[in-house]
Amino acid sequence: MIKYQDVAVSFGKFNALHDVNFEIKPGDFLHIVGPNGSGKTTLVKLLVGLLKPTEGVISLKNVTMGYLPQKLNTKANLPMMVREVIYSGFKKQKLIPSSTECELIRFWLEKMEIPQLFNESMMHLSGGQQQRVFLIRALIAEPELLILDEPTSALDPSFREKFYQLLYELQQKKNMTIIHVTHDLTDAVKDDCLTMYVDQTIKFFGPYRDYHEFEHRGHSHD
Known part of the structure; x- marks a missing residue:
């Protein structure tokens, strides 16, 4: 589905x-894990077309895509309603959304444990609530490829485990391909998942069960 070949990105001399x-x-x-400033977000921005590689080729099959960026458009004066x-x-x-579409929106709000926000303005939501709304927006059309850049940064810890369980259900039942940038693998990972450690280049890429050995050789993620 996705292939990176000798890809490089430069900003001036950096x-x-x-x-x-x-x-x-x-x-x-x-x-995808790695220290701050290691290029994790740059790597996924290439995939969604927000950046172009300085060198190399990125091949991506024609698939529907859902994307949640690291920095959300959560301006205080955002006038839009949650729905x-x-x-x-x-x-x-x-x-105007159909009744079926409204039902689907309500279904996802319930799944994200914020059913009361259907008619709320985005202006009145907390950071964590806004993040859940944008997560639903990325998921609502059941994309073939889902790209999440630190999706739980504003979520409370009690909900994170439920959220990751939801992602695994989508992967298993819908065969959804998921790319997840994170600082913390603790809540998210299963042994058969792929893990990538990025620090300007790929230092590790393989199943999570093999990642432990890489970590023990002196690498860690923030």
Whole structure:
């Protein structure tokens, strides 16, 4: 589904990434870790088309994609309603959502444990609530490829485990391919998931069960 070949990214004299090579197959669940400033976000911005590589080739099959960026558009004066933000994640939109679409929005709000926010303004939501709304927006159309850049940064710890369980259900039942950038693998990871350690280049790429040995050789993530 995805192939990076000798990919590099430079900003002036700063080399953000170099010699990046890996492949992702349909249905894979990849966790990307690494220190601050290591190029994790740059790597996924290349995939969604927000950046172009300075060198190398990125091959991506024509798939539907859901993307949750690290920095959300959560301006204090954002006038949109919760239901409107989520509706913008549908593949096709009309002036007014259908009753079926509204039911689906309510279903996901319930799944994210914020059913009361359907008619709320985004202006009145906490950071954690806004993050859940944007998560639903990324998930609502059941994309074939889901890219999440630190999706739990504003979520309370009690909900994170439920959220990751939801992701694994989508991977297993829908064969969704998931790329997940994180600082903390503790809540998220299962042994058969892929793990990538990035620090300007890929230092490790493989199953999580093999990642322990890499960590024990002196590498750690923030």
